[in-house]
Amino acid sequence: MVYAIFSASVLLAIGAIYVGAIGWLYFRQERLLFEPAPLPLDEPICDDEDTREFFVEVPGARLSVAQLMRPNPRGVFFFLHGNSGNLKKWFVELDAFRQANFDVVMLDYRGFGKSSGQIESEEQLRSDVVAVWHQLAPMYEGKRVVISGQSLGTGLAAGLAAQLSSEGHAPDLTLLVSPYSSMKVLAAELYPWVPLQVLRYPLHTLEHAAKLLGPVMLIHGEKDELIPIRHSETLVKSMRSAQLLRVDGAGHSDVHQFPTVRKALMSALGRL
Known part of the structure; x- marks a missing residue:
C-alpha cells in the first residue's frame, strides 16, 4: 500500500x-x-565606404539594415541570416559580391544587433522581412533579384520568394543554405519527447518551396548534424527547378567557408 x-x-x-x-x-x-547579440548604436556594422546602415520602421520596432551599394549594380542579394549573432557577424566577405556587381542587403531581426523590440511570433517575423524588402524593392526595379537565407533564415527566404512568385515578381534565384523542410520536422527529430503542438514557430519551408517559381539552389554540408542534408533532399524533390550542391566535409556552421560554395555562388550570379 x-x-x-x-x-x-x-x-x-x-x-x-x-x-x-x-x-x-x-x-x-x-x-x-533565437540567440541574438545586441550591438551598441554607435558601433559601425561595417567600415567599408560603399556600405551604409539604416533603420526600417515596423510596428513596435526599428529594424537595423546593412546595405552594400555598387555604383550601377546588376541586381541585389537579399539575405536572411541564421538564429545567432548580429549583422557584425553576417555582413562580411563582400568582395565576392563586388566582383559579381551585386548589391547586398541584410537585416537584423528584432532584438538582434541594433534592432529594437522582441520576436513574438512567426507571423511577426515574416511580416518584418516583407516590410524591409518592400522598402528596398523600388531601388531594384528592372534589376536581378536573389532571395537567400541560411539556416533559420531559409524558411523566411522561401516564404518571401513564394510570396513574390505569387505576386508575379518571382526572384531570379532563390538560394537556401543549410535549409530545413520545416522547423516542426526538425524539432521532432531533435526533441521527440516534446509535443509538436507546443511549437509556435513551425516554419513550413516545404510548403513555400513547392510554390517557388524560377531557379532554386540548395547548398548543404554532408556532415551537417544540426540540420541533416536529408532536409534539402526532401525540399529539392518538391521544387520545379532546383539543384542541390552537396558540400563534402562541411558541417552546419562552416559550409559557407568552403571554396566550392563560393565558386557555385559566383557562377550562379554570373548566369543571371
Missing part, C-alpha cells in the same frame, strides 16, 4: 515536472530558437 502510494506520488511529481517543462517551452521558446 505504501509502495503504491509512493509510486503514484513519484509519477505525479514526474508528470508535474513534464507539464511544467512543456509550459516553459511554449511560452519561452524564443530563448531556445
